[in-house]
Amino acid sequence: MDNRILSQNNTTRKDQNEALTPLVDFDISLTVSCPLGSLDDMATCLRDAVMPAIAGRLAEFAEATDRRLKNAPEIKADGYRVKESNVPRTYTTSVGEVSFSRTYFKDPSGHYVYLLDKILGIDPRERVSKGVSAAAINNAISTSYQKAIDQLGVNMSRQTLHNRISSLGELVVDVPKTKTPVKEIHIFADEDHVGVKTDGGKKNVMVPLIAITEGIDGSNPKRHKVKNPLYIAGYRQSPSAIYNQAYATADRRFDLDRAERIYVHGDGGSWIKAYREVFPDAVFVMDEFHITSRFKELSSFFSKEDLAMLMKFIRENNRRAFYEKMTEAIKKEKPGKQAAKLREQLQYFVLNWDAIVRRKTLDVCGSCTEPMISHVLAERISRTPCCWSEAGLEKMAMLRAFKANGGVVKRNDINVSADKDAVQKDLKRRKEEGYGKYVKYAQESAEELEKRFRETFHNGLADYVIDVSGGVQQFIKRISSQELGS
Numbered sequence: 001m002d003n004r005i006l007s008q009n010n011t012t013r014k015d016q017n018e019a020l021t022p023l024v025d026f027d028i029s030l031t032v033s034c035p036l037g038s039l040d041d042m043a044t045c046l047r048d049a050v051m052p053a054i055a056g057r058l059a060e061f062a063e064a065t066d067r068r069l070k071n072a073p074e075i076k077a078d079g080y081r082v083k084e085s086n087v088p089r090t091y092t093t094s095v096g097e098v099s100f101s102r103t104y105f106k107d108p109s110g111h112y113v114y115l116l117d118k119i120l121g122i123d124p125r126e127r128v129s130k131g132v133s134a135a136a137i138n139n140a141i142s143t144s145y146q147k148a149i150d151q152l153g154v155n156m157s158r159q160t161l162h163n164r165i166s167s168l169g170e171l172v173v174d175v176p177k178t179k180t181p182v183k184e185i186h187i188f189a190d191e192d193h194v195g196v197k198t199d200g201g202k203k204n205v206m207v208p209l210i211a212i213t214e215g216i217d218g219s220n221p222k223r224h225k226v227k228n229p230l231y232i233a234g235y236r237q238s239p240s241a242i243y244n245q246a247y248a249t250a251d252r253r254f255d256l257d258r259a260e261r262i263y264v265h266g267d268g269g270s271w272i273k274a275y276r277e278v279f280p281d282a283v284f285v286m287d288e289f290h291i292t293s294r295f296k297e298l299s300s301f302f303s304k305e306d307l308a309m310l311m312k313f314i315r316e317n318n319r320r321a322f323y324e325k326m327t328e329a330i331k332k333e334k335p336g337k338q339a340a341k342l343r344e345q346l347q348y349f350v351l352n353w354d355a356i357v358r359r360k361t362l363d364v365c366g367s368c369t370e371p372m373i374s375h376v377l378a379e380r381i382s383r384t385p386c387c388w389s390e391a392g393l394e395k396m397a398m399l400r401a402f403k404a405n406g407g408v409v410k411r412n413d414i415n416v417s418a419d420k421d422a423v424q425k426d427l428k429r430r431k432e433e434g435y436g437k438y439v440k441y442a443q444e445s446a447e448e449l450e451k452r453f454r455e456t457f458h459n460g461l462a463d464y465v466i467d468v469s470g471g472v473q474q475f476i477k478r479i480s481s482q483e484l485g486s
Contacts, residue, residue, distance in 0.1 A: 026057045054095045062100040066116045070103045079108030080115070087114070092128040092154050094135070123416040128156050130411035133164045137409045140165065141399045142380065166391045167418040170426075171398060172435045173405040175230065181255045186215045187246060187275065188226075189266040190287070190369035192377040195387045202387055207397050208234040208242055208271060211372055212250050216365040226368055231376055233401040234434070235394045236427065239274035241434040247278045248442035265367040268352040286355040287367040294345060301329050301342055317357050322349065376404045394427075 030053055034045035069075055070082065084104040091098050102116040117124070128136075132154055139148035145158040188211040196205050214227040230249055234242035250256065262282040266272035267290040275282055295307060302310065306325070313322040326346040333339035349356065358364070374383075377400055381393065388396070399409070426436075433439045 024061065026054075026061070028053050028057055051095045055093070055098045058093070058095070058098045059100040062098070062102065062116060062120065065119065066100075066102040069115050069119075075105075075115070080105045082106075083112055089114075089117070089122075090127070091122060092132055092156060094129070094132055094152075094154075097155055126416045128154070128160055128164075130414040130416075132156065133161070133414045134409045134411045136161050137165055137168075137399070137414075138403075141396070141403050141409075144384075144386075162392060163417075164414060165395050165399070166389075167415040168395055168399075168409075168413060169415065170430070170435050170437065171402045171407060171409065171413060172232075172437050173230075173402065173407045174437070175249045175252045175441065177252045179255045180253060181258045182214050183258075183260045184215055184365075185250060185254055185256075185259050185262045186213050186365065187211070187250075187262065187264045187279075187282070188213065188229075188367060188369050188372055189264060189272045189275070190373045191269065191271075192373050192382050194382045194393060196390055196393060197387050205235075205390075205393070206271075207377055207381070207393070208237070208239075209373060209377055209397075209401065210234070210242060210246055211368075212246055212253070214254075216368065218365070224366065224368075226372075229372075229404075231372075231401040231404045232435075232438070233377070233397040235397045236390070236431050237434055238431060239271040240277055241430075241432060242271075243275050243278040244442055245434040245438040246275075248438050248445055251445045252441055263364055265369055267369065268348070268355060283358065283362075284355045285362065285364055285367070286352055286359045287369045288359060289367070289370045291356055291359060294348060297341075298345060301333075301338075311360075314357055315360050317361070319350075319353055376400055391423075 028050070030049070032046055032049040034042045034049075036042075070085070082103055083106045086101040087104050088099065088101050091100075102114055105113055105115055107113055114124075122129075132152065133156075135152055136148050136154075136156060139151050140161060142148075143151075145161045149156045149158065149161060190209060192207045192209065193204050194207055195202050209231060211226060211229040211231050213229040216224050217227050218224050230253070232242065232245050232249070234245075262279055264272070264275045264279065264282050264284045265287050266284070267287050273284065275284070295311070298307060298310070310322060310325060313319075313325070323346070326342070326349070330339055330342050330346065333342060359367075377397060380400055381388065381396055402409075429436075
């Protein structure tokens with residue numbers, strides 16, 4: 001059945017609402033003389049002539065509305081009094097600047113207000129419309145602030161655009177609750193390294209990024225692509241918060257009970273290995289790029305034959321032989337930087353041995369952590385020589401993931417100003433828990449799991465406090481579905 005519900009007169013609810021909306025007629029008929037030339041040049045000529053005409057009509061409408069307000073008996077009857085007339089206002093819209101004058105009223109409670117601004121949906125400190133701000137932000141996700149503004153051709157400063165971005169709330173895409181059955185779930189985890197301004201100058205910070213996906217689509221041998229990825233940028237968030245969000249979104253998208261294996265791909269960083277707290281049954285696999293990079297660094301110490309031998313030891317899972325070959329090379333080096341570098345390489349392989357062996361021996365899809373960082377984050381936040389504020393970096397990392405997930409900033413997402421105390425409170429919560437929408441998903445999942453647990457053990461543990469954090473969720477699911485046949 002078609003899910004579009006039609007009324008008896010065969011109009012949609014949207015059509016009915018639009019029919020009830022008052023209409024305003026604007027006469028913008030004009031003749032424009034353009035030099036005969038290319039179609040693009042004539043289009044530019046028409047645009048440059050029509051846009052000011054539209055702005056002029058909007059200004060005339062605003063001032064006419066203000067005059068009606070000023071003279072309306074209802075306004076006076078409600079206790080509004082004129083404080084000042086003809087107060088100028090310039091408002092940047094998608095058709096350029098609209099300049100008009102309006103009346104400053106004193107309301108019955110003694111406060112002062114521009115009634116026209118309220119009617120036209122203009123906030124007190126809003127000089128650039130929310131629609132223009134949203135369009136500029138969407139541009140700024142991919143390019144510099146100045147280029148983002150230039151692409152719109154509006155009068156807007158880079159500081160204003162920065163303020164609009166900094167004032168954004170959380171923007172993450174909705175994750176439909178589909179519970180799709182899949183055999184494998186892959187989590188790709190890596191980080192970008194970005195310069196941030198501080199009182200003392202500059203520091204480098206880490207911007208974590210994960211992708212929850214079904215794996216790699218290799219049907220096109222020339223261009224592999226990730227299957228249905230969902231990206232989460234976790235700058236200034238704890239590792240547990242990042243992975244709890246990964247679990248919450250994965251639990252909505254996939255039927256985790258039927259997933260035969262969950263793989264985590266990464267470079268062995270400590271924050272990446274925190275997946276164990278939430279996905280205790282997941283298998284960690286070393287990213288191929290980092291194994292290749294390490295072997296390239298070893299090429300200055302070993303011949304091609306010896307490197308092939310080291311790789312053979314990995315494929316055979318012969319840790320002892322690998323260790324002996326590396327220590328033999330270390331002993332040949334004189335004490336100093338080269339020997340220290342070789343010892344660091346050995347330590348890396350020893351600490352990540354199992355994950356490296358899995359990459360070379362398991363039938364598991366390739367990893368895309370480096371391309372993921374390059375396309376989702378680095379392309380905008382670290383590849384060009386720029387230095388971010390912490391607030392600006394957090395919002396831009398969020399926006400880059402939002403766009404990669406198919407999100408678009410809309411005028412309703414724009415805040416003209418933000419409460420600093422509220423911003424700091426949200427930042428503290430986000431650091432500990434993650435994005436509010438995904439935290440809500442986690443809470444819903446926990447409630448469902450607790451209900452399932454209590455149904456399984458309905459005759460016992462009535463007063464037992466159930467911990468429904470990520471790792472315990474996996475444990476409960478395992479014992480309830482496998483051991484108890486729930």
